[in-house]
Amino acid sequence: MKIGIIGLGLMGGSLGLALKHFSKEYYILGYDHNQSHQKEALSLGLVDEISDDFKKIKTCDIIILTIPVDAIITIMPQLEGVSKDCTIIDFGSSKEKISNSIPSSIRKNFVTAHPMTGTEKFGPSAALNDLYNNKTMVVCDQAKSGEIQNSIATKIFNDIGSKIVYMNAKEHDRHAAFISHMPHAVSYAIANSVMKQEDADAIVTLAGGGFKSMSRIAQSSPNMWEDIFRQNKANLLESIITFNEEMLLCQKLIEEESWSELHAWMKKANKLHEIL
């Protein structure tokens, strides 16, 4: 089967690697408007071939969109006219706007998914063959996709070792805000809190494992995250407001020296790991 991967960064590159690693039945065409990414993807063996010909990509059995969420919406009209058996899968981190933007002529072709995995790194050199292995793949609004498309997407997700979870796009976006989008905002805020100190360099020499964990995803690409934040604005705001209330409560408990309440607040947080 011919797979066209549009966008050869961390997600697309890792998908190419994983498909080649776990199965031999796919021939992978890579498409990326960045020429150095094209060369890198080919030399790293993430794809079998690079094509600049979008028409050729449109003839693939499967087309995967691993580009920023705004670009997914922009590219959709160009995908109209694919064969009715073609499966198009997008890996966007926000789903409702994407799901609602798919042209009706190719709605059945589309499977809209979100792999709950990634790293703070980006570009083809960041690709990992086990990025999707044992990770959750959220598939949204499944009933709107065609039968063939759902079964092909399931096969691919199984081939790369993902665990499929189904939910509607609206529910996904609210959950993703709390579990991924808000924590990214928090990590950026931690990094900026330290960076604005006069003695940031001296402070950073004391960084241990805790700070490294908390600031790791502050390395993530603003190009990618600006789009996600915009597309998931309402849910993101709700999750940020909830988080800010928790931080203001923490601040108040410390200011008032309500140590036993603060202790109880920390103890409650410990319980997360019983369900994580």
Next chain:
Amino acid sequence: MKIGIIGLGLMGGSLGLALKHFSKEYYILGYDHNQSHQKEALSLGLVDEISDDFKKIKTCDIIILTIPVDAIITIMPQLEGVSKDCTIIDFGSSKEKISNSIPSSIRKNFVTAHPMTGTEKFGPSAALNDLYNNKTMVVCDQAKSGEIQNSIATKIFNDIGSKIVYMNAKEHDRHAAFISHMPHAVSYAIANSVMKQEDADAIVTLAGGGFKSMSRIAQSSPNMWEDIFRQNKANLLESIITFNEEMLLCQKLIEEESWSELHAWMKKANKLHEIL
């Protein structure tokens, strides 16, 4: 040389393991008021012997205090009367109150240090022989410690592979607030933000690497952290207020849809990793 380790949790247990792993010249006496910790420490080989006799601990060449920061201050008067060559080292995460509380009769005996390492786990079973290896050890108010004590502490820190950094306790506490104490408060707040949602279980099924990083230290012990937050109240509040301002700015930029400013804010955060 005889070393008495008071407190056989993650820090004390790992120190015992590291000393036995990297050097053969230490005989380690463990002291802990928790009887199951005593047994566990002995059976895991973290110490050579357990003693309930505080007088015997006081005859050790070196005494290490790996107990919560309030307990370090409480135990100090009981250490008066040690030999003038005895070296007492505490591993407290806040340093100014500790440094100022040391009785003058044993001030030269004391080396007050903070290893910038740890995990979210606790108790003897959490001990790791490489917890200190290649990690920063902050030594505070070094000039107040005796010459022998400074050289013995340096030898031990070298033996376990730590990289020593010197600073005064006041400076340490401000830096530690930004690099460690505030990030712990933030991680507790992230966990509580999710836990208070009606559908917390469903949200958590989507947890990927980002959320796991950001919530890991929310498992930390409230017993330990309540004391640290109390001892470092002023610096912690400054760092939390700074962080809260960043989060409120982030919230405002999203509410106002100031996407290019938000982009610049994220890009600034990326720069942290040039100095980390």
